[in-house]
Amino acid sequence: MAPTEGRPGPGEVAQRVIPTAGGSLINAAQRVLSDGHERDAGQILAEAVKAGLLPPQTRRIKLYTSLYEYVQRNIAHGRRPLIVQNEATHAFRINHPVDDWPDVELPAPRPWLAVAQIDAIANHLHTTSTAAAPEAFEKAVCDAFAAIGFVATHVGGNGAPDGLLDAPLGPLAYRAVLECKTAHAYTTVLDPRLEEPARFREPYNAQYAILVGPAFSVDGVFEGEMKTHAISVWSVNDVVNALHLGVDLAECRDLFAAGVVEDRLADLSWSREHGARKRLAVIAKLLHEAAWKAQQALVGRVSAVDAPALTVDAALMLVDTALQEAKATGGASRDEVETVIADLVRSGAAMKLVDRDGVVLCCPPAH
Numbered sequence: 001m002a003p004t005e006g007r008p009g010p011g012e013v014a015q016r017v018i019p020t021a022g023g024s025l026i027n028a029a030q031r032v033l034s035d036g037h038e039r040d041a042g043q044i045l046a047e048a049v050k051a052g053l054l055p056p057q058t059r060r061i062k063l064y065t066s067l068y069e070y071v072q073r074n075i076a077h078g079r080r081p082l083i084v085q086n087e088a089t090h091a092f093r094i095n096h097p098v099d100d101w102p103d104v105e106l107p108a109p110r111p112w113l114a115v116a117q118i119d120a121i122a123n124h125l126h127t128t129s130t131a132a133a134p135e136a137f138e139k140a141v142c143d144a145f146a147a148i149g150f151v152a153t154h155v156g157g158n159g160a161p162d163g164l165l166d167a168p169l170g171p172l173a174y175r176a177v178l179e180c181k182t183a184h185a186y187t188t189v190l191d192p193r194l195e196e197p198a199r200f201r202e203p204y205n206a207q208y209a210i211l212v213g214p215a216f217s218v219d220g221v222f223e224g225e226m227k228t229h230a231i232s233v234w235s236v237n238d239v240v241n242a243l244h245l246g247v248d249l250a251e252c253r254d255l256f257a258a259g260v261v262e263d264r265l266a267d268l269s270w271s272r273e274h275g276a277r278k279r280l281a282v283i284a285k286l287l288h289e290a291a292w293k294a295q296q297a298l299v300g301r302v303s304a305v306d307a308p309a310l311t312v313d314a315a316l317m318l319v320d321t322a323l324q325e326a327k328a329t330g331g332a333s334r335d336e337v338e339t340v341i342a343d344l345v346r347s348g349a350a351m352k353l354v355d356r357d358g359v360v361l362c363c364p365p366a367h
Helices: 023-033 041-050 060-076 115-129 134-147 195-201 220-229 234-247 248-255 261-274 278-299 312-325 334-347
Strands: 083-085 093-094 153-154 163-169 174-180 209-213 231-235 350-352 358-361
Touching: 023 041, 023 060, 023 261, 023 358, 041 060, 060 083, 083 220, 093 312, 115 134, 115 234, 134 153, 134 174, 134 234, 163 248, 163 350, 174 195, 195 209, 195 220, 209 234, 220 231, 231 234, 234 261, 248 261, 261 278, 261 350, 278 312, 278 358, 312 334, 334 350, 334 358
Parallel strands: 174 209, 209 231
Antiparallel strands: 083 093, 153 163, 163 174, 350 358
């Protein structure tokens, strides 16, 4: 691995740069907006300062200008910005469909590593990625992917990849070759040489090739080379983000596809917080609350023999009514309701009836 360095010369067009460190204005805004709700620059700043993501002296106009220029720069270069702006209100939101379903507390992410361990790995990656000892960075990257679960082997030297990442998934096993680039004068790698990891893929029987560095300048030419050579490009920040997300080896197969991984990690994070997991959690909460109230309302009005049970059809009606009252877009599917009912039974919160179809709830909802 040869260390690379450089910066745009006079007159060169500024390119999209994958950020190298947390705490930047864009990263802070992205974390604040991760719940899907729209906010103006002042609201973003207040929440970022409160959460310790930005220093109190950060100016609102600086944050607004940074966000605005970030959005416009990415659009101009044909890139998908992770944050978009509402032209009517000038507010910002994460670049995903608006999630207007009720907020609900989700289970914590899978804790592969403690936060302190991730911080130690992150510090080592950032330090070695901008130092003058390429081999130390290669080993640090291997160690980071080993923490995800790969059997990571440092190779290095001329005519060989910097590392091999083997996913121990039995019949679903796969391999990726790893190439690392340092930038000890500047934090951005401007000579990534995407052909280098690509040429090691076949000789080492790998299905994927990835490139890791402190940060990369991404323009149309770089995008084309990523597709041509089928390279997955990771900044140090992306590796750290993957550790915080607790990505698994099956998810990494998709993350190793050609392109900038930053976008895929953002999509993965969004799906964790607003995708299928949230939908099921919201449906479970609304169904438990509505069905328990319905069972309570039957007391003294009907006999046990005549009391209705909670069927899938009845559950669908209860959940859709609750979603309409919450002004949420769309309703629950039958499959989702069936899954939630099965989970309620499995957890002991509901009991199947022996003599007829349906279940009954055995306890009130948690508060």
